[in-house]
Amino acid sequence: MDGDVADLSALSQLAKQKDAWLMVDDAHGMAALGHTGAGICEAQAVTQHDVQILMGTLGKGFGTAGAFVAGSTELIDYLTNFARPYIYTTAMPASIAAATLASLNIIKTEPQRRTHLNDLIAHFRKEAALLGFNLMTSHTAIQPLLVGDAEQALAISNELKQQGIMVTAIRPPTVPQGTSRLRITLSAAHSVDHVDRLLSALNGLADIYPSIKKLDNTHGVSS
Ligand SMILES: Cc1ncc(COP(=O)(O)O)c(C=O)c1O
Known part of the structure; x- marks a missing residue:
């Protein structure tokens, strides 16, 4: 929700100190982060030694549907034999598997x-x-603009929709009270013109909803 990126080396060290495994849900990093798009683990050069369970979804950067878990042979054998939702769910259709392979x-x-x-x-x-x-510190494709008030975030999202721009309003309980935001999600399919159109639309709306601009915003990000 913040577009921030976890420090996997620090988390891995902590997990090792506690004799625990580290599991990473890299739904938003797959395809976007790392030299070959392999995600946060590639971007931070951590291995299976640090991250014992890596899961990723195929419904975001891959543009298809489904998900996967990667890990040691023992882990995968265990899940194949004991993960009930996996065992008792219809397998991924061949067409989706083929599309996922093309995406990969x-x-x-x-x-x-x-x-x-x-x-x-x-x-x-x-x-x-x-x-x-009101930018947050994100350097990833998720660029939230802090609004604060939930109603205002929704109103801005609706106004943008009227202008043909899809930006979702993220509100409590997904984020803490007072930190409602517009979750702008950029993709490689966008152009500089698209981004400029968004900026110009937001700038126009700032007259009506000044809380999206820094100087006028009275809401801090609460913990
Ligand atoms: C962090 C994270 N993990 C997992 C998922 C689930 O994704 P999917 O249902 O596409 O597998 C999402 C979806 O928004 C997500 O944000």
Whole structure:
């Protein structure tokens, strides 16, 4: 919800101290992070020695549906034999598996998409900061703008929808009270023009909803 990235080395060290395993849910990192798009583990150069259970979804960066768990042979054998939802659920359709394989190929062989996405993120952050928006510290594709009030976040999201821009309003209980936000999600399919159109729409709405801009915002991010 913040677009932030966990420090896996620190978490892995802590897990080792406590004789625990570390499980990473990299739903938002797969395809977007790492040199070949393998996600947060690749980006932070951690291995199975540090992260014993890695799960990822296929419904986000892969653009298909389903999910996977990666880990040691023992872990996977265990899940194959004892994970009831896995055993008693219909397998992924072959068409989805084929589409996922095609996505995997694109993710691995077309790093220019990640370069483009990172350029869009940098462009959005630079321009949004100049316009005085309430940016969070995220350097990933999820760029939340803090609004504070839940009703206002929803109203801005609806106004953007009227203008053909889809930005969801994230409200409690998903985030703490007083930290409702617009969750802007950039993708490699966007262009600089798209980002500029979003910025201009947000700037227009700031007259009616000044809380999306820094100077006027009285809500801090609560813990
Ligand atoms: C962190 C995280 N994990 C898992 C999921 C579940 O994704 P899916 O239902 O596409 O497998 C989501 C979906 O929003 C998510 O944000």
